[in-house]
Amino acid sequence: MSVEKKDDEMVGYRQQPGKLPFSKPGSGGKNQFSKPTDASIIPESQGGSKKQPWGPHPHDELVSGQAIGKPTAMVDSRWKVTGQAHYGDDVRLAGELIGRIVRSPHHYARVLSIDVTKALELPGVIAVATGADAANKFGVLPVTKDEHAMAVEKVRHAGDLVACVAAETEATAREAERLIEVEYEILDSIHDMRDGLEDSQTPIHDRGKYHIGESNIQKRVFQEFGDVAGMSQAAVASHKQNWLFAGVNHAATEPHAVVAHWDPSGRLTLYTPQQVPHYLHRALADVLEIPMHQINVHRTFVGGGFGGKSDPFPHEMCAAILARKAGRPVRICLDREEVYWINRGRHPSRIEMNLHADSEGRICGIETDALIDGGAFASFGHVTTYYNGVLHTAPYEIGAFHYTGARVWTNKPASGAMRGHGAVNSRCAVEVGMDDLAEQLAVDPITLRLANLLPPHSATITGFRVTSIGMRECLERVRAASGWDDKFRKMPLGKGIGIGCGFFISGSALPIHWDPNKFPHATVHLKIDMDGGVTVHTGAAEIGQGSDTVIAQSVAEVLGLPLDMIRIKSRDTDTSPVDLGSYSSRVTFMNANAAISAAMGIRDELLDATVEITGAERNKLVIGDRRIFAKNDPAVGVSYLEALHKAQEDRGALVSSGAYRTPPMGRTHKGAAAGLAPAYSFSAYVAEVSVDIETGQTKVDKVWAAHDCGKALNPLAVKGQIIGSCHMGMGQVLSEEMRYLRSGHLMNPDLLDYKIPSVHEMPEVIPIIVESNDLEGPFGAKEAGEGPLLPILPAVCNAVYDAIGVRTSELPITPDRMYRMIENRCRAEKVSDPLDLASPRLEHSALQDTLDARSNAHTERDIERRLDDEREPYHNGALFGLDPTIPPDEVDPRWAVTVLPSDEYLTTPRLAGSAWKHTERRHRGDA
Amino acid sequence: MLPAAGEVPWRAVVNGTEKELAIESNAILLDVLRDKAGCLGAKRGCDMGTCGCCSVLIDGQPRLSCLTLAAEADGRDITTVEGLADGHHLHPIQQTFADYGGSQCGFCSPGFLVVISALLEENPTPSDPEIKSAIEGNLCRCTGYQQIVDSVRAASQILTSGGSIEDSTAPKSDPHPGFSEEGAS
Ligand code: FES
Numbered sequence A: 001m002s003v004e005k006k007d008d009e010m011v012g013y014r015q016q017p018g019k020l021p022f023s024k025p026g027s028g029g030k031n032q033f034s035k036p037t038d039a040s041i042i043p044e045s046q047g048g049s050k051k052q053p054w055g056p057h058p059h060d061e062l063v064s065g066q067a068i069g070k071p072t073a074m075v076d077s078r079w080k081v082t083g084q085a086h087y088g089d090d091v092r093l094a095g096e097l098i099g100r101i102v103r104s105p106h107h108y109a110r111v112l113s114i115d116v117t118k119a120l121e122l123p124g125v126i127a128v129a130t131g132a133d134a135a136n137k138f139g140v141l142p143v144t145k146d147e148h149a150m151a152v153e154k155v156r157h158a159g160d161l162v163a164c165v166a167a168e169t170e171a172t173a174r175e176a177e178r179l180i181e182v183e184y185e186i187l188d189s190i191h192d193m194r195d196g197l198e199d200s201q202t203p204i205h206d207r208g209k210y211h212i213g214e215s216n217i218q219k220r221v222f223q224e225f226g227d228v229a230g231m232s233q234a235a236v237a238s239h240k241q242n243w244l245f246a247g248v249n250h251a252a253t254e255p256h257a258v259v260a261h262w263d264p265s266g267r268l269t270l271y272t273p274q275q276v277p278h279y280l281h282r283a284l285a286d287v288l289e290i291p292m293h294q295i296n297v298h299r300t301f302v303g304g305g306f307g308g309k310s311d312p313f314p315h316e317m318c319a320a321i322l323a324r325k326a327g328r329p330v331r332i333c334l335d336r337e338e339v340y341w342i343n344r345g346r347h348p349s350r351i352e353m354n355l356h357a358d359s360e361g362r363i364c365g366i367e368t369d370a371l372i373d374g375g376a377f378a379s380f381g382h383v384t385t386y387y388n389g390v391l392h393t394a395p396y397e398i399g400a401f402h403y404t405g406a407r408v409w410t411n412k413p414a415s416g417a418m419r420g421h422g423a424v425n426s427r428c429a430v431e432v433g434m435d436d437l438a439e440q441l442a443v444d445p446i447t448l449r450l451a452n453l454l455p456p457h458s459a460t461i462t463g464f465r466v467t468s469i470g471m472r473e474c475l476e477r478v479r480a481a482s483g484w485d486d487k488f489r490k491m492p493l494g495k496g497i498g499i500g501c502g503f504f505i506s507g508s509a510l511p512i513h514w515d516p517n518k519f520p521h522a523t524v525h526l527k528i529d530m531d532g533g534v535t536v537h538t539g540a541a542e543i544g545q546g547s548d549t550v551i552a553q554s555v556a557e558v559l560g561l562p563l564d565m566i567r568i569k570s571r572d573t574d575t576s577p578v579d580l581g582s583y584s585s586r587v588t589f590m591n592a593n594a595a596i597s598a599a600m601g602i603r604d605e606l607l608d609a610t611v612e613i614t615g616a617e618r619n620k621l622v623i624g625d626r627r628i629f630a631k632n633d634p635a636v637g638v639s640y641l642e643a644l645h646k647a648q649e650d651r652g653a654l655v656s657s658g659a660y661r662t663p664p665m666g667r668t669h670k671g672a673a674a675g676l677a678p679a680y681s682f683s684a685y686v687a688e689v690s691v692d693i694e695t696g697q698t699k700v701d702k703v704w705a706a707h708d709c710g711k712a713l714n715p716l717a718v719k720g721q722i723i724g725s726c727h728m729g730m731g732q733v734l735s736e737e738m739r740y741l742r743s744g745h746l747m748n749p750d751l752l753d754y755k756i757p758s759v760h761e762m763p764e765v766i767p768i769i770v771e772s773n774d775l776e777g778p779f780g781a782k783e784a785g786e787g788p789l790l791p792i793l794p795a796v797c798n799a800v801y802d803a804i805g806v807r808t809s810e811l812p813i814t815p816d817r818m819y820r821m822i823e824n825r826c827r828a829e830k831v832s833d834p835l836d837l838a839s840p841r842l843e844h845s846a847l848q849d850t851l852d853a854r855s856n857a858h859t860e861r862d863i864e865r866r867l868d869d870e871r872e873p874y875h876n877g878a879l880f881g882l883d884p885t886i887p888p889d890e891v892d893p894r895w896a897v898t899v900l901p902s903d904e905y906l907t908t909p910r911l912a913g914s915a916w917k918h919t920e921r922r923h924r925g926d927a
Numbered sequence B: 001m002l003p004a005a006g007e008v009p010w011r012a013v014v015n016g017t018e019k020e021l022a023i024e025s026n027a028i029l030l031d032v033l034r035d036k037a038g039c040l041g042a043k044r045g046c047d048m049g050t051c052g053c054c055s056v057l058i059d060g061q062p063r064l065s066c067l068t069l070a071a072e073a074d075g076r077d078i079t080t081v082e083g084l085a086d087g088h089h090l091h092p093i094q095q096t097f098a099d100y101g102g103s104q105c106g107f108c109s110p111g112f113l114v115v116i117s118a119l120l121e122e123n124p125t126p127s128d129p130e131i132k133s134a135i136e137g138n139l140c141r142c143t144g145y146q147q148i149v150d151s152v153r154a155a156s157q158i159l160t161s162g163g164s165i166e167d168s169t170a171p172k173s174d175p176h177p178g179f180s181e182e183g184a185s
């Protein structure tokens, strides 16, 4: 490539004629030339030509043009494509034993006795452990620790752990598994989540004085914001739907596996594919009763997480316990069936969704009631219970909000966090409701959405601080790309198109374990020695989403280095600074920010050294490709290595630490912190489907998927996340379901009967990246890993309605369910041949113009707000005539936040709301 | 102990190297490859023929090694993902998998890669439907397959245009670069 001579010398720098630098010893001496900085990458705010329609960003001055925004292969991909990537079961240590787990065949039973003598007599069996070996409870959330390594007293679901064994070979271990004799007293089990709301003789857990009645209610939430009673009176259109969502599993291709090894110094190293090594680290210390510094958690390559590898797991405890007893390393690899027994998938849910719209086409109220089936353990469920409500208080401005939620224990494998945690099902219900409201109001559903969006830099009804919003652009771009206006309500019977939106947290503002919130959420260390390569220590768990890559890119960008000079060390808790892990879509936002701050430390030192060598003015220096030079006179500069060696004089390697912590924000009511995030992502998808009217088979033909990720640091990875999210959401909406018999038996714990989409079911997905340049995000970035899953479900449901005029209330939409819905519609309309059914059609009402006008006005408002540094606050409620600058509850008593149901509500509660009929033991005075 | 099946000699060419092992006569090929032949690249995702992670080539044909008795592969030529690269030169499909997002978590990749390498061997310019039917037995939970198909198209390009793959041990960036107006690379 040759350098274009331009007057505007900012774009490159001149080497002084005839003065090529000598090769430095150890530099490789290849004389690889530095690339002139590309002006098209440098933001306008720094004198470059990169347009910034969303305004400048605090990180603009760090842009060197090296890495950010370029489609980048994952830095660890070469390991993966050569078979050198070692996942859980690929860790092989000398002298290893194979561990197997004895699991309960009963749904609910008291363990009366366990006889291990026969197993221990079997030649080749080295160690056996039972619940008696580990008395302490653990759990991912410190407020709800309710798990044991193995059953203590009771087993709570079929597949619950009872004992474990380590043997020389797998065959011996399996045989020993059979020789362990367990005597059970079977208890009455419950499997229908509705039963969990009732008092029971033998509740699945005992929360002591915090137990709610004698029921199996693990968590209940009541929240009201705004004038809930008044809103239904103002409504001219109301939507109500009772949903039943089946539970789904992450179905990561790698089954969980773990290797435990106690080294000669008595320290434990646990090799495991974990998304959240830090929480496991804590749980191991509790269960093994040793201090945390005696444990090194080594994260192996992770063969898919999606939330399914983010709890500390009992099998991880078992491996550590067995290895301690045996004095040898122990490896446990779960069968696919066992993966379903430990589950932690999306909660089976019953959601009643009510939406109301007033004569102006405003969403005057949302009332949601969500009962979620937690299975046998708490896991992340405390948070899930909140998320099912609070995560649908945006992107729309709403007049009032009521949420009742309850999570119950049942004798099933535990539900937990899964991609889109807690937001997916209720979002589907809201977006289908929006479609129905648009139908009732006879307006276009995209326009209805566009006319009701919160502006940038606003607060939701629940008090969440929303910064950047690219929702409007997402909607407009999918509308244009899909040819929406020519297709919606215009396609022939059996073909349809539908819209769905999404809103998701970009990291949780409240760390699970740290109270008060004083520690950083993420810390990154850098070390640069004489070779010039940068070693990055981070605890961010690379689970295939590309976190190592995005952190390497961030460091490379700030220091002006090619990616091959950055090496990421993110595996061991011994060497990595504490990181909360890969969940809640926090990694890019928090770790890239921490990495940038660490790199800025090094950058400062390199600039100081350059000043010392060249005598140039410090504030004129910029960093380009492995070279630091004066912006006004690019000939004046030094190579990266020259600056580095200068900086290292008298001290050796440069080290630096950077951290990120969310700013204080949010409100103070009970539960106010759930759903709080430093930024939120937004998305809008359009799906086109075909429904085979005679067989009930639904096929998704094409998806236009727009996602606002703030700034795509690695567009290749962002697109991969969008398409992958479509895959997972498509599975949930059309084919995936953990099917239980009424007896509680799980019918399909395998990948043959649990149907994830194959290549043939996958539609073409057109990923559309919207960049809203979040001011707090690293280079403007927000999350892209979970939010993109949300819109696909409702987009498909709404497209199905467009195709055949039936509204589903049960997922997945399997052919038999679809067939039944079509049959019902035929019966209701007395049509004998389904092919004679009429397709839904749309004749715009007068409201359409009102909404168009409001949407246009809001577009201008939004552009103004995002570019205005002096902008006034904007609180949800302004659309309804309230003062936007004051939180409504501070001026109007009818907007006061309520977190307890009134006696009046309790006379006729909704389903989950009935959880409040019980009194906590401590309030009954009998505990 | 399970009734010992008794060990039998087993030989095969694994990734170009002659292997002679003693195995149990009822051993499954996937176990032999992972536990005895050192091919940890072959992955176990389900153990029942549903995921394709364990795919290997037997005499050039894709097979699910979790459903194959090792005895059936006796005397045959077996290729796992470890056998695709030519020294430090990746196979084009390995390179494009990395460059086009074909791998996210990468657990399914070994299976996809051997299956696709067999496809490209037979048909260097497959159409999209041909690509899809070749990989229909392989599940991927991360990518939604689209970037896998992109990778295959790109690999086909490399193969047909005679493009070459760089030696991964070639020198990397020089931290002390010069700058020349005509020579900037
Ligand atoms: S492990 Fe062989 S197909 Fe899944």
Ligand code: FES
Pocket: A253, A303, A304, A544, B102, B103, B104, B105, B106, B107, B108, B109, B139, B140, B141, B142, B143
């Ligand atoms: S890349 Fe993760 S399963 Fe395919």
